[in-house]
Amino acid sequence: MSLLNLLVGIDTEGDNQWDAAARANQTFDNIYALPRLHALFARHGVRPTYVITHPVATDRRSAEVLRGLLAGGDCEIGAHHHAWETPPCSPDDVRRHPYASMLPSAQFDAQVEALTGAIASAVGARPVSYRSGRFGFSAQHVSALERHGYLVESSIAPLFNEAHKGGPEFVEAPLRPYFLSYDNATRPGTSRLLEVPVSAALNRRLPRTLQYLYARAPRPYTTKRMLRALRIVRMRWLRPSYSSLADMVGLARDLARAGEPVLNLLFHSSEAIVGGSPYNRTQGELDAFCERLDMFLAYATRDLGAKPATFAEFRDTHVRARPGER
Numbered sequence: 001m002s003l004l005n006l007l008v009g010i011d012t013e014g015d016n017q018w019d020a021a022a023r024a025n026q027t028f029d030n031i032y033a034l035p036r037l038h039a040l041f042a043r044h045g046v047r048p049t050y051v052i053t054h055p056v057a058t059d060r061r062s063a064e065v066l067r068g069l070l071a072g073g074d075c076e077i078g079a080h081h082h083a084w085e086t087p088p089c090s091p092d093d094v095r096r097h098p099y100a101s102m103l104p105s106a107q108f109d110a111q112v113e114a115l116t117g118a119i120a121s122a123v124g125a126r127p128v129s130y131r132s133g134r135f136g137f138s139a140q141h142v143s144a145l146e147r148h149g150y151l152v153e154s155s156i157a158p159l160f161n162e163a164h165k166g167g168p169e170f171v172e173a174p175l176r177p178y179f180l181s182y183d184n185a186t187r188p189g190t191s192r193l194l195e196v197p198v199s200a201a202l203n204r205r206l207p208r209t210l211q212y213l214y215a216r217a218p219r220p221y222t223t224k225r226m227l228r229a230l231r232i233v234r235m236r237w238l239r240p241s242y243s244s245l246a247d248m249v250g251l252a253r254d255l256a257r258a259g260e261p262v263l264n265l266l267f268h269s270s271e272a273i274v275g276g277s278p279y280n281r282t283q284g285e286l287d288a289f290c291e292r293l294d295m296f297l298a299y300a301t302r303d304l305g306a307k308p309a310t311f312a313e314f315r316d317t318h319v320r321a322r323p324g325e326r
Contacts, residue, residue: 006306031062044297051080063122076310078129099136129311159215238265241279
């Protein structure tokens with residue numbers, strides 16, 4: 001079994017960004033509570049990457065919290081791009097809630113410049129890791145991200161498809177990290193930007209053709225709910241608000257057995273407080289979330305022997321292990 005790395009990427013943003021009113025009137029209670037979450041990571045030696053939005057970077061108290069975490073030397077601060085609230089943007093952008101892939105190239109480039117500068121000012125270090133809000137990444141973004149100094153991208157999830165909503169389609173993306181192409185986000189290419197996909201896969205082995213049919217099914221939400229209810233097939237994610245502990249453990253075990261080099265776990269910072277998201281609305285739900293997360297991290301580090309790393313640390317390891325690749 002090859003060396004397995006454990007990455008934890010936290011989309012670090014204002015409270016309850018699923019709600020239009022909350023997006024229009026930002027609060028940051030979940031950011032102020034991050035030290036409690038960070039203490040849970042520390043118990044397992046986990047080295048999280050907090051990818052932060054422009055409003056978080058420009059909120060004085062949030063920046064102070066993040067500087068304190070970064071000073072501990074056991075995390076990374078990256079960039080989380082919300083296309084609707086990163087300048088230059090308009091009130092109409094907040095209302096439309098666009099994917100970054102919908103932006104004109106010049107606006108995307110200007111927003112990345114603004115976001116990168118705000119984060120550097122907030123924490124004293126330029127970010128090199130990037131994730132697009134709503135997974136709104138496009139291959140057309142690769143050149144701009146390279147120009148602004150980014151080395152790691154983590155917006156892609158295999159079998160993810162929101163084309164029916166005007167969003168991205170990453171159905172045929174691999175699980176294994178790869179250097180991105182300039183013209184196809186799901187194929188390896190010649191850029192210096194390493195894609196580290198979010199860990200997600202079906203709960204049973206199927207030929208690729210059937211996996212792609214599942215991901216591109218018509219009426220996707222209804223179809224997938226039916227397939228799940230009938231216990232035919234379902235998606236498993238390393239997302240503790242989406243997946244049960246059993247599903248996360250099963251997915252991680254299958255990836256380790258297949259020789260995959262990375263477990264890439266995702267959630268939002270606002271999921272770690274009561275009422276900060278649609279998921280953990282009560283103290284009981286939050287306690288269950290924290291228990292799933294705690295038990296999964298213990299399993300990954302102890303039973304699977306996964307080595308915790310930040311996004312940038314993983315890229316360094318990946319490049320050293322494959323000197324001919326880049």
